[in-house]
Amino acid sequence: MKNHLRLLSLAIGLSLGSAALLCTSQVLAQSPTFVQNNDWRPVASDKLITLPANIIEKRIEQDFSASPMAMRLVELDNQMDNTTSRIASLQQDLAQAEGPMLDDLQYELVQQKSTYLDVLQESFELRKNSLIKKQQIYQDVLSKYRQQQNTASSSIKVQIKRQQQEAQARMEAVMAQVDQNLMHTGYNTASPYADEYASNLAQIDQLKDKINQHKANAAPTIDGAEVSSEEYIRQLLHDASMHQSLLDQEGLMLSYMARLVALDAQALEYQMAYGESDGNKIKPQVAKASQAVGLFL
Structure with missing residues (x-):
């Protein structure tokens, strides 16, 4: 019961x-x-x-x-x-x-x-x-x-900063071109300066590649494709x-x-x-x- x-x-x-x-x-x-x-x-x-x-x-x-x-x-x-x-x-x-x-x-x-x-x-x-x-x-x-x-x-500040960055990039490109010309103008053999300069460029490229590949700098991906945030x-x-x-x-x-x-x-x-x-x-x-x-x- x-x-x-x-x-x-x-x-x-x-x-x-x-x-x-x-x-x-x-x-x-x-x-x-x-x-x-x-x-x-x-x-x-x-x-x-x-x-x-x-x-x-x-x-x-x-x-x-x-x-x-x-x-x-x-x-x-x-x-x-x-x-x-x-x-x-x-x-x-x-x-x-x-x-x-x-x-x-x-x-x-x-x-x-x-x-x-x-x-x-x-x-x-x-x-x-x-x-x-x-x-x-x-x-x-x-x-x-x-x-x-x-x-x-x-x-406006962002626009000015972007223009400054673009100008800086152009200046660096011109300087690099001048340095390359100086390295090879009037020399039949590479100078110690040219060798060190080339070595530094190679190391800089390696560092840039490492930064681009670093997981903390990686872009988000969906199904293996990079996408925006x-x-x-x-x-x-x-x-x-x-x-x-x-x-x-x-x-x-x-x-x-x-x-x-x-x-x-x-x-x-x-x-x-x-x-x-x-x-x-x-x-x-x-x-x-x-x-x-x-x-x-």
Whole structure:
């Protein structure tokens, strides 16, 4: 009787919970306590956008990993691992159980599945929340990139600096040409100055190649092709939107799983209240008039 009442309560709760799963999730995500204890607040700071685009991605992931939200996700993953192990153990024990022990194991199995869904639902909401925040910060980074470009293109100082750099480059090219001419004019053999100059040029070229190849100076790539920082961030946004679609599917699966657990609880409650199906019961023999006709003949 005790298990019957517990199952009745559990079945009703699971039925209502599966029907209003998405609404409950939204209320949970908007709860002040939920947000405060499991929050992550990334900011597109000026320091962040000075980093290479691929380093921005790593920096955001690093910031998330140290947040209370990520730590809570780790805790939830551990809880789900423990719960799934217990569910598997109960399913094995059910094969040999009988009588009241069978009823207790069936009840605990439904209860463990319900607990697993509660934890999975919280994990789902946290992962969805983190994805939304990542999309927001990528959008902020793109906005700041555009602001910088607009400011740079309209800045007189930048234009003057560019002109100075171009003039400096022209002057260095002329000086290099003059030095090359001086090295070979009037000399039948190379001078010590020419040898050292050529050696220095070769070493400078090696240093420039090393700088260009250095991983800290490498341009972000997508599928092996170099792209701009803006294109790289846009790709991150695209990936996040694809992940959002997967989360939407997971939310649908979560609601179906909750419905199945509710049905399991209802079936078990009916079984305990009314016994097995009619096909397994012995039907009482009912006397019929036709069976007694011979007695009157």
